Every structure is written in C-alpha cells, then in structure tokens.
Amino acid sequence: MNSHADQTIAGLKLGAQLAEAYLQQIHQRHVAPKPSALTELAALDCELPEQPTRPSDTLSLLDRAGSPATVATTGGRFFGLVVGGALPATVGSRVLNAAWDQLATTQDCSPVALQLERTAARWLLDLLRLPAHASVGYVTGTTMGNFTCLAAARHRQLQKLGWDVEQHGLYGAPPLRVIASEEIHVTVTKVLSLLGLGKQNVLSIETDSNGAMRADKLPELGPDCIVLTQAGNVNSGAIDPIGRIAERAHAADAWVHVDGAFGLWARVNPELNAMTRGIELADSWVTDAHKWLNTPYDCGVAICRHSSAIHAAMSTVAPYFTSDSHVAPKDMVPELSRSARAMDVWAALHSLGREGLGDLIQRCCRHAQMAAHSLRSMGFDIVNDVVLNQVVVSHPTDHHQLAKIAEIVQRSGEAWFGVTHWKQRDAFRLSFSSWATTDEDLERLLNAIQLAARQLGLK
Template identity: 45%
Template sequence: MQPLRREKEESPAGRLLRLTAERAIRYVDDVGARAVAPAAADLAGLAGFYQPFPFVPCAAAEAIRQLDELGSPATVATTGGRYFGFVNGGMVPAAVAANWMAAAWNQNAALRVMSPVAAELEEVALRWICEALELPLDWAGGLVTCATMANFTALVTARHALLKREGWDVTEDGVFGAPPIEVVVGGEVHASVLKALSMAGFGRNRVTIVEADSQGRMRPDRLPRLAERTIVCIQAGNVNTGAFDPAEEICGAANAEGAWVHVDGAFGLWVRVSPKYAHLARGFEKADSWATDAHKWPNAGYDCGVILVKDGAALRASMGITAAYLEPGARREPMCHTPEASRRARGVELWATLKSLGRSGLCELIDQTCEHAQKFAEGLRDAGFTILNEVVINQVLVSFGSPEVTRHVIRRIQEERTCWCGGTVWQGEAAMRISVSSWATTADDVARSLEAILRAARECGAVPMNDE
C-alpha cells in the first residue's frame, strides 16, 4: 500500500502572490468598463498613503491591500480601450503576464553572467524588431527606458563616430577642443530630441532648424549644406500629425556627404511592418541610427525604449564600461550598449509581446488603430468640426472653433471621463489630439468616445462649421 502523498503547503510568499494576482486580475477584467480617469474622491483617497514612516514591519498582505484599495481607483485606465492621450500604448496580455514572471525572476540585465536568459531574450527581441521593420541586420542596439534615452544614446554614438573620423577620441578626451559638429533638425522636431541634444552637449540653441511643411515634415529643399561632421535628425511619425519626414531624399543627400542620419521613430517607425502603411516610412532604412518605443505601438508595457545603430563599434565605445570586478564575455553584453549598467530585464516583456503578436498580429494592431483614427476623423468632420491634419496613421487633430472653446471641450471631456484626450497647439492653433495606440480599443470604444466628444462639444457651445 502506497503512503498518501501530502500536498506541499503553500509558502507565505506564494499566498501573497496568489492574493495579489487575484487583485490584479480583477483590475484587468474591470478596466475596460470603468471611467478612464479617476474621480475627485479617488484622488483625495491618495492622502491615505501619507503616513509617518512605520517604526515596525507591516504585513505584506496589508501593504498590497492598501496599494489596491487606494491606488487602483486613482490610476488612469491606459490599459483600457478609451485612453487616447500622449501616444501611450496599452499592454498586450502576454506582456502583462511576462512582467509578472520577470518580477518573480528579478534579473539584473547588465551582464550575461548575471542573467543568461535576460541577455538572450534581449538579443532575440532586437533581432526580431530589425526583421519586422526591415532594418539592416548587421545592427547593434539595446533596450533603454524610452525614446528620449534612445535618442540620447544614438546622438552620443554619432558624436563618437564622427569625431573619430577626425582623429579625436571623445570618450577619452571629452568635447573641449573637439572639432565642431553641426546638428540639423526639422522645424517640428520632438522635444525629446532637443532634450537629448542638450544632455549630449550639443545644446538646444546651436542646432540648424530646417523649415517644415504644413504637416510638420522637414523640407528637403531647405536642407543646409551637409558635411562629414553633420548629424541630421529626422522623424518617423510627427507626434501631432503622424507625418513622416521624406527620408529617401534626406538620407540620399546626407549619405552622399558622409553625414550621420538619426531617426526619431518613437511610434511611427513601426508602420514599416504594415503593407498598408509601410510606404510612409520608405527610406528610413538608409539612416545610421534609429530610436523607437516598444511601449507605444507594440504595447509591450512601460518602460521599454529601443536603440539600434549600424556602427556597433561606435555604440560600444560610447557606452562601454570596465572595472576590475567586471568580466564581460566574448558575446554581446547588454550593459555595453546602453547608458545604464544595472537595469531590469525589459527584454522579457518585449520578447513575449513580439512572440504573442507575430508579424501578422503586429500588423493588425497597427492597421486597426489607424482605422480607428480614421473613424474619429470622419465622425468629427461629419459633425462639422475641423480636422487640422492629414490623418495618415493614428493621430487626429481637431479644432472646435476658437482656442477658448477648444480648450473648454477638452476639459469637459477629461472631466466626464468616458474617454481621455489631450490638448496641443498645432502651428499656432489650439487643438485636441486623439492618439489611438492600444490593442484594446474596439469599434464600440470609438463609437462611445465619439458620442462623448460630440456631447461635450455641444455642452461647451462649439458651433459646427456647417451651422455658421
């Protein structure tokens, strides 16, 4: 007679994780039905966190209870289907689950010896991105927090490569006395590029600004004379209009002179995977470096920026680190490709996101969100309001009349909380910006949000153009 097997008793950590998972699952299941922004009472509840630092330990389950009961109602429902602010992406289910697994692993992704799995997943995910976006496969790159850091990494790498041609080692000798580098940007350059230029020592006010057209695209006929010590920053997806700089013409001019072309493609670069929209990003493969966000269109969750460069030696020279206690191996070491050394294993969620979507799923996500943007534009235009941009991908700019009325409508929408849209100013005109970036957005979400927007417009006295 076999002795009865006793089931393994659940550990305290296991009980805590199970209880936490139940709370997280409840949040995920309910987020699509709740108001997008927190109510005033929910925000007031955050005051409950402000207590003196505890003198004695607190039960972990009690800490999680307070996090959920005070924190969850005060979140913005960015993982639902009716958040259209700031080009914030959602988070596909595989990314959420992988995030839990990554937290359980608690891997430091700095060195391969610290986490073989983190190093391998990061390398595979970066390779998949290059394959999906049809970028050069002889790349080097890494994962950072966001496109701002990716832009910074690329610009520092470009600085090293261009000065090395002149016999100047900026990594060892610094920038004082170095040959000057000219930086060229478009008139609608994103603020993150200017911040990155400032951090890299180029300065915000020392760049050459090229005139942009009505959609924010750099005009190639206005390019200055380029040279070997020039960095040209171009955009794949303007943050307001979604427009793309004419990369083929700009890259052709830059490549002929040996200039370095960097692409700020925080979200727009991903259209290269879609047969329907890839033509917008034609020519960007001819650049020298690319920055994008995986927490935007691929919906891999925050935070996950991507940097890719052609000149791997320049990237490693700029980002490399040595110390007596560090023993990098012969294969790719993650921390030699990014500003950070110790960092979380972002590649876990990114790999799971790309694996779960595949090429066709990623293409469907992009096509679907762009189609939703078209529905918003059509509905608002049919109601008599002015669409200020050519809706080429997932960005819609709408004016409800005067700046005061437009801003009033935006406030009303945000207060009503059916959906969330932000304000902007486009070429001197106040506008509301609708950024459709989440896999979770459905046709019903668009219809409900459009109804709420038009209701807010009526309540705020916005007059359709056809009624004037």
C-alpha cells in the same frame, strides 16, 4: 508558511487577485479617476512605519487607496500621449520577470535575459526591415534611446574629425552641427543638452503643411553634421522623407538619426510602406515598445547601424569591438544594472506574430480615419493629414473652446485625450495606439465629444 519562497508566493497571489479585480472593472470605470478617489491618496502619504508591515497589508493599502486614483490607460478609451495598453502576454511576462528578478548585464548574470535580447533583436530588425547587423539595445524609452544613439553619433562624427570624445570630452573638440526639423520633439532637445551639444545650436529645418521636414531645405552637409529626422510627428503622425535625406547626408559623410518613437512601427504594415521608404538607409533609429507594440512602460529600443560606435560610447570596459554576439548588454546602453526589458518585447512579438502586429497597426489607423470622418461631419476641422494614428482636431469658428471640450470629456469619465497647439491653432489630439480599443470605444469617444460641443454651444 515560513520559507522565503512561500512568502513571495503569497505576495504574488494577492497581487494577482487585486490586479484581476482591477482589470475586470477597467472597461466600466471612468478613464480619469473621480475626484473622490484623489482624496484617498492621503492614505499613502503616511509616516514611515517603525516596524515591519505584513506584505498583505501593504498590498491591500496600495490597492484600496491607489487603484481608484489610476488613469485607465490599459483600457480602450485612453487616446492621449500615444499610449498603448499592455498586451495580455506582456502583463504576464512582467510578472514573471519580477519573479525571476534577473540582472540583464552579462551572460553570466542571466543567460535567459541575453537569449531573449538576441532573439527579440533579430525579430525587430526583420519586422522593421533594418540592417540585420545593427546593434539593438533595450532602454527605458526613446529619450534614453536617443541619448544612446546620439552619443554614438557624437563619437563617430568627432572621430572623423580626429577627436576622441570619450577620452578628452568636449573641451577643445571640433564643433558639430546638428540639423533637425522645426518640429523636433522636446525630449530630443533635452538629449542634446545632456550630450553637451546644446539646445540652441540646432539648425531648424522648415516643415511642410503636415509637419514633415523638407529635404530641399537642408544646408550643405559634411562629416561634422548629425541630421535628426522623425518617423511619426507627435501631433500629425507625419514621417520625414528620410530616404532622400539619408542619401544626401551619406554622400557628405553625415550621420542620420531617426526618432521613431511610434512611427517606426508603420514599417510592419505593407499599406504604409510608401511613407517609410528609405528609413533603412539611416545610421540609427529609436522606438518605444510601450507605445505601438503595447508593452508595459519603461521599454524602449535603440538601434544602430554602427555597433562599434555604440560600444565605444557606452562601454564600461576597454573600447575594443569584436562582434555583436560577444558584446554584453551593459556595454551597449547607459545602464550597468537593469531588468530584462527584452522579455516584454519578446512576449509581445511572440504573442502577436507578424500578422497580429500588422493588424494592430492597421486597426489603430482605421480608427483614426473613422474618427476624423465623424468629427468632420460634426463640424470640426481636422487640421492634419491623417496618415497614421494621430488626429488633430480644431474648430472653424471657435478653436479656443477645444481645451474645454477635452476637460468636459475627461470629467465625464468616458475618454481621455489632451490638447495641443498645431499650425497656429488650438486643438485637441487623439492618439489611437491601444490593442484594447474597440469600435464601441470609438463610438463612446465621439458621443462624448459631441455632447461636450453641444454643452458649449458649438455647431
């Protein structure tokens, strides 16, 4: 076995064997790693070898010291951070993608990467019922998706005010007003900082009891405005009244952006249509494929109605624009060099189909409703309206114990979820996002919570 291909195939086979062994025990193991596993991580903190190491030895060390120290997010009992487990087809596509090692930059670099991007884009716009002419860019996640779309918004709104931000920067530029929900996600404020728009320059708009922006509280808008909305409050799952907001904003020539990291996927479920009505009227949208679409990580999508604005903000060539089909991926997102991320999106959508994706969304929402009902019967308070896949749980007599419940459950290995603070109350948050979660997994979660509550003397 001397050829480069043979060496790579040997590494692939061993990696597949180790991954298979890992996945075979994922449903039986602790979700959080055992404390003993963490001590083994010291084996990875070794000195850099002076001489080459056999690939098999490198992979074996990674598996021996690393696999036990993972959090089992790919299983069915992880309920934190709106994290889905990778679908079978996307695990395979990620491996094949690594073997292809494609540079998704231009048509010449990888014809297949561009074909997958264009087809996945067409499917996404159809499923999410967004304008068919919108641009679709593949980024690492909604943080960079927000960066991409808000860079386009900054370009277009300043252009309306007679300023070319790409050529002249922000020195001396007309000020822009950013209007956002008081429930704005921290990553969006980070993006505003990166774009030079400032975290403290945001006008915060009051939300209703479930965390959705109140459209009646919007200020007078104009072409100097960018309005940031949410489809899926990270705590409650609430979706802003984006249709009403967009109608008012467009009458004033303002830009409306939708941070739809997970909530945008509600568009594929007919039962949730009323919540998402009018989202298609916005100017830009972002979502994570690695959340509710259940692809592996580093897979987000930036969608923009105004392709020319995206191109002007992101292009590495002269800022002219012809049509979507002639624009290279490198000129629609921040990175010049990146992997063929659309491959995972294509594989997820192709394997699920329209019906399968709808069923996944519906099943997660059903599990959220079931969990809320059971936890109420145990004496807990459900402090949000369970409109999607998020359940925020507190306690009527001692909400300060919620963090201890989460800690006990995590330590038991039965499940993983995190804590939050919602509407002046300590709480823990359950996110139902994984294709792998079963009714049995839900039962194990609820039993673990009940045992923890009894241990703490909560009734």
